[in-house]
Amino acid sequence: MQRAALSGVCGPLRGGARSRPQVVSQQLLFHAGLPTFAGDKELLVKLRKKTGYSFVNCKKALEKFCGDSKQAEAWLHEQAQKEGWSKASKLQGRKTKEGLIGLLQEGNAAVMVEVNCETDFVARNVKFQQLVQQAATGTMFHYQDTKNQLTTYSKRFMKAAELSQLRTGPTGSLLSDQLALAIGKLGENMALKRAACVAVPANHFIGSYIHGVLPADNLSPANVALGKYGALVICQALEQSQKSSLADLGRRLGQHVVGMAPLSVGSLEDEPGGEAETKMLAQPFLLDPSITLGQYVQPQGVSVLDFVRFECGEDTELPETE
Template identity: 60%
Template structure:
């Protein structure tokens, strides 16, 4: 027994000196590192793409933990599946969704993107789609109006919007299909309007039912853009917001004239309407007090029926 223990000790020592044990330990250590790296890559891939654990794991295994190739493959697969799912869901009604609104320097854009349920409208991936549509539309507006001066207003229907591209990347139609593939509901880009104003004009805006956590693009069930002139510089934001609130709340159909008389509760012209923020005055009377005038406005309500063209 004593000789066996001695022999075993010498054998282990010999192996250790030769580096065999070191190699075994090193191999085990590297294996642990690899497993840890897999987990880190998996979590990173899931966070960046939003795809399921199983699909991300499959992608990493397919490309030997190359996260770039794995992400590209996932997008391609999701897009294929998204187009297939989009075709299957095409007939299903999509009346929910969000209005997206962004006001920049002398330009603004308002879009409507639809889905089937309010639950999906609250999903961050759907909200990212709304943001993508908003900025793709704004980029299109700026590229088309670089040489134009004065007031520029344009409307785009869904088929026109679908052809727009996100920078140098995918079209909005591809992005919609990708989001359908991720969330499993029918979706559509319904309409958009863009405005560009000269330096002395101002753009007011308001979104009702705002989605919390959004900063760059305001999102909600209702939205309004109002183009106005005059007023005190320090009050432009407040003035634009109050006018936008009124337009959302009272839903005027036309502008009217500053001297128009109200025609009762069914008044659909903006200027003769009773001002929402001060019922003792009409909108026209409020504007006179502010030494301002409204030049144009646009109102979107999510899911409302509109003609083939956005007015």
């Protein structure tokens, strides 16, 4: 029973309980300072809900630390991380073509990250989604100084090795450690694949769009959008416009980039192309194929400068940082 296990770890029972053959009251079955049976059960439920680990492991942790939930939680994370690294080495080489794109936008900066796993089932698990969120917030934190005093836009990329060494915040843990924890909990190979960070000066804005959006109800309020495709479009507002109208315009441009997968921006002087056209401004506008994207954008008083497009699981080399 749980009480017997707890008493065995925490020391001999009071009142000579070990030498007494007769039945004693519940109060005497516990070492001083330990909660009652109902309290033990409540601690177990809370620890299970908070950490996501199995009841067996949570019970073992509470027994090990005499009901101290903080020590128990720390020990569980430590054990999961060790197990995660072990699983990571065993699972290394298994393909990770599924996963999610995470997009986070704050003011004049935005980041996109890609985190991969083996199956779509795991991609829909809240713990995997939290890992994607941590990767996005960690990338934003790393590039926070880029957001200030810009004279032109900034676009940077990170590969897996650099991304894994980022921290989730000022006093947060490494993303590589969070990756190990997730592998330990979910039992699939995973990878922090890449990240992009964009920042713009005044009179510029960033259009953003995520396709195949998954609900983020179970995540902390960091406003990270999750999906299978993502786009950031860097624009310059040539005329004064309301932020709401620019946000709508930016979303449409992002939709176009996701749907039409251009390879370059091109120019307004480019001849209109067909479905196979790779220059963004010469492509048929996704939402109105009777005109080109350039013909749609020009009357809006906006100039498209650059873009970033991520597709989950695609084979691609990251471009050089600009």
